[in-house]
Amino acid sequence: MKRHVASLLAQALASLRDAGGLPADVELPEIQVERARDRAHGDYAANTAMVLAKAARCKPRDLAEQIRAHLPESPSIAEVAVAGPGFLNFTLTPAARHEAVRSALREGGQYGRSQVGAGHRIHIEFVSANPTGPLHVGHGRGAAFGDALASVLEAAGFQVHREYYVNDAGRQMDILAVSFWLRYLQAAGEDVPFPAKGYQGAYITAHAQELLEIDGDAHVHNAAAIIDGLPDEASDPEGYLDALVARARALLDHGAYERVLGFALEAILGDIRADLDAFGVTYHQYFSERELADNGRIEAAVQRLADAGYTYEADGALWFRASELGDDKDRVLRRENGLTTYFAADVAYHLDKVERGFDTLVNVWGADHHGYVPRVTASLQALGIDPSCLDVRLVQFAVLYRGGEKLPMSTRSGEFVTLRELRDEVGKDAARFFYVMRRSEQHMDFDLDLAKSESADNPVYYCQYAHARICSVMRQLEERGMRVAADPEEAALERLDAEHETILLDLLGRYPEVVEAAALSREPHQVAQYLRELAAAFHTYYNAVPFIIEDAALRDARLTLVLATRQVLANGLGLLGVDAPEAM
RNA sequence: GCGCCCGUAGCUCAAUCGGAUAGAGCAUCGGCCUUCUAAGCCGACGGUUGCAGGUUCGAGUCCUGCCGGGCGCGCCA
Structure with a gap:
């Protein structure tokens, strides 16, 4: 729908220019369409007129009016208004709004999936903890984030390869x-x-x-x-x-x-695999550093850097000229004792990823590794690879709290909480939801008591309860000998005119856009935020309006809306690796 | 010292490529169960977006300088 609005605008601009309303030489901007934040501003808003005003030598609001006049008719758009400093606000027709419900029920688990990422092959590497001990909670956030991001990318049509780099050498x-x-x-x-x-x-x-x-x-x-x-x-x-x-x-x-x-x-x-498995995290491949070495790939990579003229010898070691490519200092590839460094292996590993045909490499790293990014970027550049293909997502550590007290975390003293212990204490669903609820770059406080609590305060239960509640409504319906009319296409959705229903319809229509945005910005927390909003809208609706009523047409319309909500909740929770229970 | 990340309501956090009146939850206070699960809902209170400049139609968001917190700066991985 967003794209539909954008295409209407593009047509309007072209038509306006042909009509002489815009200078012929003006460069048409990229059309920006966003969801209106405020319902009073309709459903979609475009800033096109404001962006173009200066080049068109025209007041933004006047230009907006002209664009509006050139917009082609659309069965999806009920009204276009010029507002504020020059926004064009689009309001959808009821039929367009209802389409979200019908799509969700028609497409089921596929609803929200798109093809924006089609044709791209993304390699995502996450966790990659050293195989010297069990995973601890420091790895948990990377696991939850990486897995959710991979799922979100897949939902957006990207071909995703999930990989764990095993440091089994040295x-x-x-x-x-x-x-x-x-x-x-x-x-x-x-x-x-x-x-x-x-x-x-x-x-x-x-x-x-x-x-x-x-x-x-x-x-x-x-x-x-x-x-x-x-x-x-x-x-x-x-x-x-x-x-x-x-x-x-x-x-x-x-x-x-x-x-x-x-x-x-x-x-x-x-x-480690068992822990990840129980955490709902799966991989396509565990990639062995030792195999990389045994196959001569590390030596080959070092040689390629040398051939490219980016190495030199000093103090008995072989160095990479990283400082010429944006790093703070040069880096050792082969030590004085003849052994290659961890960095040399990593150069080979990244080269290998590119040679396997991935056009995008996403690395999920703990924030303490941020100083490592420039040298990897530099190595790609030295190898003639466009470093913009690499996206390192730094995940900040989460500090655990129990009873208001900060939990001590020190790997050195062996005083760490393992991921398994966390799961035993708060459960997989709460752990995963909490970890991806926040932006990955944001320092995070993880309140174990809250994650454990079976109360409204707990956002995981809040979302899951919304799903379970809908299942419960359906059970009630059946107990009373009723069913929802089988075909959602037949439901009289035009009867849904209460404010709560409009809000819910709106949210359901936004879901595909949320998934797409989360994928393109690589921020799975957007899905978690959305789910809380959707659950809240449902709970409000539930409390305000009875569903199981005598009026069969209205009842079917409401239950159809509710079923679509359940589907979207399940789809969204699924992306985050959180179960959608039928009962709490 | 240098580099990266962060700083938003009392607390934990959102804020769609720079968009309109900065939003949720918790906490506090006040309401709602004879009715589809109260693990829920409604209302009130709460802000100089760390500080000072700059960029522009418009800045929490971009730039510069400070202040505060985290992390990093190895021929370790």
């Missing part, structure tokens, strides 16, 4: 393997000390026990052979850890080291 994997092995040895009865810098979590101990049950004592070495000759841990904890890794590699031969590492990785990644 030193942290060695530390994981050693931590895991030591816990395994302890489970087997060996008295080995556990390093302070190892991964301390109980999840390691639990999975190490599983390895012992499966592989038996195949990887057991006595404690003395492991510790003898290692440097002093207290004076150099990192060096101690590296020596421990070297010792483990030496003792665990014939692939045993890889076995332990692989087992640890699979176990932890399995936990």
Whole structure:
């Protein structure tokens, strides 16, 4: 409908220009049509006349009048008015308003979906937490946001690929393997000390026990052979850890080291997948950094940067000239010890995404990674790729509150709330809705007590209750031996003239525009905001007007409206990964 | 010190590419269940959009400078 109005305006401008009402050389602006914020301003408003007034050397309101006079007739538009400083306000005909209800019921789960993104292939990478421990609440917002955004993009017709980048290479994997092995040895009865810098979590101990049950004592070495000759841990904890890794590699031969590492990785990644699954988050692909390295893709990417003339050697390392492309400083690609950096892998990863044919790359990152954006952008540019294809969505952390108290969050001390604990406490639906309710760049306070509360204060229940209430109305209807006339096309929607009904009709018609806007601006919170508004409009209507009444035609009209509302609630909640229950 | 994000009602947050009188919820106060779920509804109160300039028909939104909060500034990932 919005596009329809825009096209009417475009025709009017062309016709006005042909008639000499506009200078022939004037450049016609992009037509901007927006939903009127105020009902008194009709349904749609256009600022065309104000934008064009200066170039046309004409007063905005006069120009608006001329445009209005040249607007073609439309069966959807009841009235066009010039208002304020020069707005053109369009009011829809009742029939056009009713179309939303009929479309929602005709299209069902498809209502609100569009094709604006057709032809585009979007790669969206989110969460990508290191596979060294369980997901915590810091990852939760990225998960909820990324998944909802992917769904919203799909609804707008984009072809979306959801991916999790697994950092399963490098030193942290060695530390994981050693931590895991030591816990395994302890489970087997060996008295080995556990390093302070190892991964301390109980999840390691639990999975190490599983390895012992499966592989038996195949990887057991006595404690003395492991510790003898290692440097002093207290004076150099990192060096101690590296020596421990070297010792483990030496003792665990014939692939045993890889076995332990692989087992640890699979176990932890399995936990992460299970958590995400229970959170309603799914991926098309888990992309392994190690495979990238094993396939020579990292070396190839580094070589491409070198070929492009963007590298140099200094201090024994290979550097990328990031500072020539907008970054603060140059960045190391290959260290003095010959190993490539995490950044080098990331260059290769982004190059790989582009080579897989995606025209847009969306990265959902924690806000603490923002300093990393310029160097990735620079690398794309150096590789001859237009960096505007990359959109990094920075997600701010949410601070959890319980009983008015801020919950401590520190990864270092292991004092973090896991995503699983959050889900156990407030449920998947509340967690997901709360996370996407706010703009991702906005710092957020997450009130656990509120998310748990079964009250009107809780926006999740508020929206879900609206859906459940409609289901309840339908059950009541059936109990009284009535049904809604089967064909919504036949419903006498012209009987819906109460203010509450007009508001609801209006909101239902807006839904496709909300989804489209949320997709194009990549802001899924717009859907959450809309759903609260829709639920509020429904609850108001419910309290003001009885649905199950004697007048069959009016009853059918109202119930048809209500059924369409239920459909839109379900569709919108679905995009956010929140269930739409039939009863509370 | 430099860079990025944020600052909107007492609190948590919205505000459609720069659009018309800045909106919700909570809290506070006052109403509404014999009637489709009160997990709901109605009303009242509440604002110099951190401060000062600038850009223009029009600024919460864009630019500059301050103030305040968060994050980042490794041959870690």
